[in-house]
Amino acid sequence: MSSFEGLDVISISDFSKEDVMRVLKTAKGMVPMATGRKPDRSLEGKIMSALFFEPSTRTRLSFESAMKRLGGGVLGFAQPEGTSIMKGETLADTVRMVDAYSDVVVIRHPHEGAARLAADFASKPVINAGDGAGQHPTQTLLDLYTIWEGLGKLDGVNIALVGDLKYGRTVHSLTTALSMFRTNLSFVAPPSLQMPRELIDQVKEKGLPLKMTHDIRDVINDVDVLYVTRIQKERFPDPQEYAKVAGTYRIDIPLLRDVKKNLMIMHPLPRVDEIAAEVDETPYARYFQQALNGVSVRMALLSLILGGTK
Amino acid sequence: MRELRVQPIKNGTVIDHIPSGMALKVLKILGISGNVASTVTVAMHVASAKMKWKDIVKVEDRELNPREVDKICLIAPSATVNVIRNYNVAEKRRVSLPERAVGILKCGNPNCITNQKEPVETVFLVSSKTPLLLRCRYCDRMLEDVAAAIV
Numbered sequence A: 001m002s003s004f005e006g007l008d009v010i011s012i013s014d015f016s017k018e019d020v021m022r023v024l025k026t027a028k029g030m031v032p033m034a035t036g037r038k039p040d041r042s043l044e045g046k047i048m049s050a051l052f053f054e055p056s057t058r059t060r061l062s063f064e065s066a067m068k069r070l071g072g073g074v075l076g077f078a079q080p081e082g083t084s085i086m087k088g089e090t091l092a093d094t095v096r097m098v099d100a101y102s103d104v105v106v107i108r109h110p111h112e113g114a115a116r117l118a119a120d121f122a123s124k125p126v127i128n129a130g131d132g133a134g135q136h137p138t139q140t141l142l143d144l145y146t147i148w149e150g151l152g153k154l155d156g157v158n159i160a161l162v163g164d165l166k167y168g169r170t171v172h173s174l175t176t177a178l179s180m181f182r183t184n185l186s187f188v189a190p191p192s193l194q195m196p197r198e199l200i201d202q203v204k205e206k207g208l209p210l211k212m213t214h215d216i217r218d219v220i221n222d223v224d225v226l227y228v229t230r231i232q233k234e235r236f237p238d239p240q241e242y243a244k245v246a247g248t249y250r251i252d253i254p255l256l257r258d259v260k261k262n263l264m265i266m267h268p269l270p271r272v273d274e275i276a277a278e279v280d281e282t283p284y285a286r287y288f289q290q291a292l293n294g295v296s297v298r299m300a301l302l303s304l305i306l307g308g309t310k
Numbered sequence B: 001m002r003e004l005r006v007q008p009i010k011n012g013t014v015i016d017h018i019p020s021g022m023a024l025k026v027l028k029i030l031g032i033s034g035n036v037a038s039t040v041t042v043a044m045h046v047a048s049a050k051m052k053w054k055d056i057v058k059v060e061d062r063e064l065n066p067r068e069v070d071k072i073c074l075i076a077p078s079a080t081v082n083v084i085r086n087y088n089v090a091e092k093r094r095v096s097l098p099e100r101a102v103g104i105l106k107c108g109n110p111n112c113i114t115n116q117k118e119p120v121e122t123v124f125l126v127s128s129k130t131p132l133l134l135r136c137r138y139c140d141r142m143l144e145d146v147a148a149a150i151v
Ligand SMILES: [Zn+2]
Pocket: A113, B107, B108, B109, B112, B113, B114, B136, B137, B138, B139, B140, B141
């Protein structure tokens, strides 16, 4: 995609490296407006519909804030309860309806492929805000933005993805995106939750160095970024086994004793106890900033898609 | 070896060069069970110069639609489909794998949007021809058992 105007954002795989950089640079320019320091009315008169077929307060508020910071309007619903969807209306029909009321459609849905389907039925651009265990491209873009903004580059960055790499959609999309750049990746997970074969192959095909381990101490002192995800209890049939595993992936101060000075610890949030609260006060903690970056990145996408930024 | 066991047909379709053992799957794709109006002949494990062993299916008084040919191609890429009219081969087609398989496969992911009550046909993109690997255009999952997913 050379011009973003009118395009759908369904999967990070639809982006080239140049597209990603375009979004990141545009997002950086959005920071003064995203933080309310500078007003912007470039999308005045435009309407974003936000269809949240499953609740995700964090993502929804981030999108709504982004649209309103650009002077646009927002309509939609935060969960399907009380809408015609509960009466059995198809997604296709709901999309046809909102397509007439708005200029861009943001969709969050519990079924994989829902955003692609919505894009088939909408004449207006569709942005995927997460579909089941599938894609969540704006999360991936804000993750990339956080790394790029924090370290000044993506090529040459040393990144460890930690936790549930098998089922975590965030780390799958992030792996796809990071392998567009010359990154050094480490996959840190218990053997039963390691990265799927397909994604490992994807990294190897690009000729990128890849390290796989179950022990976080193997990599922690070498990495620039530690991207932590939650290991869910439900993945383990035996609660004792879960407790044992989860404990070894918990990030706390003693574990960080010899890390790089500029280490960035990231997390897609919400976190439970995989990062100790004491880490929040260290300069390494970037997860709250990461969430805030979501507004600038979503502003960039909305602006590029709706023609606010040429 | 004895002479041809399968007699020529007047009108219909001959599907030849089916990989040995796949003939019954071809019948399933064509929806052929006990109640067909015309004769269906199946030859299994026939010696073949080209492929050592092959299966052949002859369906009288029926020509296949493109979707049926696409489905056969998914399980029998080596097959040839000959349309017979008045004892002559009127059309000789080698099946070829399309870039995308539309409406002929069911996604194996129960959580895929195409498995909900939505007015869409499934679309699978061919990501590799040998071995045959197909990816759902909607949920991105690879199809694990192609033969079992044919609708
Ligand atoms: Zn699917």
